[in-house]
Amino acid sequence: MLENYIPIIVLFGIAIVLAIILMSLSRLLGPYRPNKNKLNPYESGMDPVGQAKERYSIGFYLVAMEFIVFDLEVIFLYPWAVGFLDLGLEAFFAMTIFIVILFIGLWYTLKIGTLDFSMKPTLANR
Amino acid sequence: MVEIDWYLALSAILFTIGALGVLIRRNAVVVLMCIELMLNAVNISLVSFASYHGDITGQILVFFSLSVAAAEAVVGLAIIIAIFRNNLSVDITRINLLRW
Amino acid sequence: MDYLYDLNTFLPATIMAAAGLVAILMAAYKARIGNIFNFTIVALVMALAVSIRDLFGPDGTAFFDMIAYGGTAAFGAFLVTLGTLFCVVISRDYLEAIDHHYREVYAMILFGSTGMVGLAVSNDLIMLFLGVETMSICLYVLAGLIKGEKIGAESALKYVLLGAFSTGFLLYGIALIYGATGATSYAVVAGAAEATPLFLAGTALLLVGFFFKISAVPFHMWTPDVYQGTPTTLTAYFATASKAASFIALVLVLSRMIPEIEGVELTQLLQVIAILTMIVGNLIALVQDNVKRMLAYSSIAHAGYILVGLAAGTPEGYTGVLYYLFAYTIMNIGAFGVIAYYERNHALDFTDVHNYAGLGYKFPVMGVLLSVFLFSLIGIPPFVGFLGKYYVFAAAVNAGLVTLAVIGVLASAASVFYYLRVMVYLYFREPHKEYQLVRPGALFKYSLILLGILTLWYGIEPIFPTDSLIELISTYY
Numbered sequence: 235m236l237e238n239y240i241p242i243i244v245l246f247g248i249a250i251v252l253a254i255i256l257m258s259l260s261r262l263l264g265p266y267r268p269n270k271n272k273l274n275p276y277e278s279g280m281d282p283v284g285q286a287k288e289r290y291s292i293g294f295y296l297v298a299m300e301f302i303v304f305d306l307e308v309i310f311l312y313p314w315a316v317g318f319l320d321l322g323l324e325a326f327f328a329m330t331i332f333i334v335i336l337f338i339g340l341w342y343t344l345k346i347g348t349l350d351f352s353m354k355p356t357l358a359n360r
Numbered sequence: 361m362v363e364i365d366w367y368l369a370l371s372a373i374l375f376t377i378g379a380l381g382v383l384i385r386r387n388a389v390v391v392l393m394c395i396e397l398m399l400n401a402v403n404i405s406l407v408s409f410a411s412y413h414g415d416i417t418g419q420i421l422v423f424f425s426l427s428v429a430a431a432e433a434v435v436g437l438a439i440i441i442a443i444f445r446n447n448l449s450v451d452i453t454r455i456n457l458l459r460w
Numbered sequence: 461m462d463y464l465y466d467l468n469t470f471l472p473a474t475i476m477a478a479a480g481l482v483a484i485l486m487a488a489y490k491a492r493i494g495n496i497f498n499f500t501i502v503a504l505v506m507a508l509a510v511s512i513r514d515l516f517g518p519d520g521t522a523f524f525d526m527i528a529y530g531g532t533a534a535f536g537a538f539l540v541t542l543g544t545l546f547c548v549v550i551s552r553d554y555l556e557a558i559d560h561h562y563r564e565v566y567a568m569i570l571f572g573s574t575g576m577v578g579l580a581v582s583n584d585l586i587m588l589f590l591g592v593e594t595m596s597i598c599l600y601v602l603a604g605l606i607k608g609e610k611i612g613a614e615s616a617l618k619y620v621l622l623g624a625f626s627t628g629f630l631l632y633g634i635a636l637i638y639g640a641t642g643a644t645s646y647a648v649v650a651g652a653a654e655a656t657p658l659f660l661a662g663t664a665l666l667l668v669g670f671f672f673k674i675s676a677v678p679f680h681m682w683t684p685d686v687y688q689g690t691p692t693t694l695t696a697y698f699a700t701a702s703k704a705a706s707f708i709a710l711v712l713v714l715s716r717m718i719p720e721i722e723g724v725e726l727t728q729l730l731q732v733i734a735i736l737t738m739i740v741g742n743l744i745a746l747v748q749d750n751v752k753r754m755l756a757y758s759s760i761a762h763a764g765y766i767l768v769g770l771a772a773g774t775p776e777g778y779t780g781v782l783y784y785l786f787a788y789t790i791m792n793i794g795a796f797g798v799i800a801y802y803e804r805n806h807a808l809d810f811t812d813v814h815n816y817a818g819l820g821y822k823f824p825v826m827g828v829l830l831s832v833f834l835f836s837l838i839g840i841p842p843f844v845g846f847l848g849k850y851y852v853f854a855a856a857v858n859a860g861l862v863t864l865a866v867i868g869v870l871a872s873a874a875s876v877f878y879y880l881r882v883m884v885y886l887y888f889r890e891p892h893k894e895y896q897l898v899r900p901g902a903l904f905k906y907s908l909i910l911l912g913i914l915t916l917w918y919g920i921e922p923i924f925p926t927d928s929l930i931e932l933i934s935t936y937y
Contacts, residue, residue: 292441295437302430302434303430303431306426306427306430307427309423309427310423313420328463338484338485339484341485341488342484342485342487345488345489346488368639378628379625388617392624395621395625398625398628399627399631401632402632405632405635405639406638409635409638409642412639413639413642415642415643417586417643418635418638420586421585421586421589421634421635421638421644424586424589424590425589425631428590428593428597428627432593432624432627435597435601435620436600436620436621436624439600439604439616439617442604442607442613442616443613443614443617446607446609446610446613447613452621455614455617
């Protein structure tokens with residue numbers, strides 16, 4: 235029973251060793267010039283310490299909302315990808331149409347500037 | 361091998377918790393989360409039925425319900441933001457302009 | 461090639477979906493809003509032409525039995541497209557007047573109608589779910605159009621929370637039916653169904669989801685709030701196109717999927733819901749001062765009359781339901797349209813019935829039109845509403861549900877009061893304030909006149925179009 239889990243333990247081991255190797259390699263080979271912003275836990279500009287109830291920009295919500303949608307639409311690609319060879323050309327065209335539709339959605343959001351953080355986050359002034 | 365009844369019971373319990381949450385909770389965001397819980401509880405049912413019947417249809421329906429739930433959550437969140445800008449609150453007991 | 465053939469059977473929705481994609485790109489590039497409007501109209505006219513062609517075409521199923529075409533489904537697609545076209549035509553001037561004329565509105569309407577057509581032609585529970593959701597998500601967005609005002613945002617929030625809540629029930633119902641039968645296609649489900657607790661629970665939950673969407677009592681609470689907070693022409697869209705699609709999907713589910721099972725009386729459940737819906741809708745409508753809210757409760761009452769036809773459960777009853785939906789679409793868009801027309805005058809709140817005093821003389825044409833639509837909603841003989849009610853109630857009587865039909869007739873007699881009240885204000889009250897009137901846009905006016913003529917035409921001229929329509933509908937069963 236338990237011996238079934240041995241591969242997982244091996245995987246853990248490999249992951250840990252690999253992480254150590256990669257981190258030390260990047261430290262040894264790359265330039266290291268720390269400053270305040272780089273050492274922040276979240277480089278996105280969120281303050282890691284402070285009031286938990288602090289409000290942050292509405293722009294994050296817009297990105298989050300778009301992330302949810304586009305992230306989940308991708309699940310339709312998985313069954314197609316698994317059956318790609320069996321499904322053939324028709325499914326390929328159908329999937330192309332699907333991706334084009336998704337792309338038009340992305341195009342629209344880019345065009346109206348929801349992903350543009352330099353802009354003031356108001357959609358009302360259109 | 362766990363029998364299908366257990367999965368169905370789990371699904372029913374989660375669905376009930378979600379439905380009760382919708383009826384009881386006052387924060388609109390939490391209500392939205394409870395609705396997500398209801399939909400995901402149904403997904404458990406669908407997947408276990410699909411496995412029970414040895415049929416793929418249920419799993420496909422789960423894909424659709426997941427993406428639909430995401431779209432619904434997005435529209436819901438957008439509307440909640442609009443409400444918050446108007447009322448400075450997302451307490452649904454204070455959203456009571458329209459009656460009868 | 462199979463795909464192209466299948467696509468051809470689903471052409472109205474395909475046209476609308478493609479047009480919606482183009483419209484949203486036009487919105488992204490800030491095209492002139494008039495151009496987007498014209499483009500939408502052209503696309504909808506094309507879709508309408510195709511759906512009329514499909515009415516007389518063959519029937520069958522396509523996309524691996526996902527959708528049905530021809531017959532009831534084709535009639536559903538036709539009805540949805542017709543309703544959408546009229547709502548879009550009257551939307552431009554109105555949205556312009558209330559300063560909420562966003563470019564994306566037309567894209568959302570096109571996507572929503574795609575979902576409605578998908579719902580109305582569904583032949584599989586998966587397609588049903590997708591249609592309902594595509595429709596609902598677009599409607600949530602449209603309900604929140606006046607997001608800067610508390611009432612608009614509030615109605616949108618109520619709609620999205622209750623709508624998503626009902627989606628949960630609908631999906632759970634689908635899951636249980638799938639669990640009981642191992643299939644989602646209507647025909648296969650009908651073949652495999654037995655009266656097991658699982659199947660019955662699934663059917664009940666599915667019906668609860670439907671009752672939410674068609675706003676049947678006791679699942680009607682969202683309707684008046686949403687109808688009041690939404691821009692009026694879009695309210696017309698909610699009340700007609702989306703409701704027609706839901707009802708036709710319900711007809712398809714009841715007639716094709718839920719079979720006759722020993723010891724299960726679905727008719728009784730539908731009867732109880734129909735009686736409750738008619739009584740509650742009409743009673744609460746009696747005390748409304750806000751005309752939009754009054755029409756919202758009246759639309760609940762109309763859902764009750766339509767449920768009478770469903771409760772009959774005979775082909776005759778379903779034919780009556782389809783005809784009623786046709787009549788309801790025409791006259792209700794007309795009634796909401798006239799209200800939207802008055803609302804363009806900003807000096808007063810023209811959703812309050814007290815401010816309708818004397819309007820019948822200030823806008824003679826609109827006064828006559830509103831009277832026509834309201835008489836038709838009451839169900840008075842020379843108008844199309846009467847024929848709708850007649851077919852539904854006659855089907856109920858022939859199916860032996862005399863009590864139900866009597867209650868229906870009594871309920872519609874009670875409805876005379878609140879419809880006539882509006883007309884009393886229109887013609888027999890003195891206006892108590894002077895205000896500037898906005899002159900109409902020609903398109904708005906003539907489309908309303910066209911609706912009025914249709915309301916009268918289908919009532920007066922029962923020989924040609926009505927009979928052929930009835931014949932067309934009744935051959936579907």
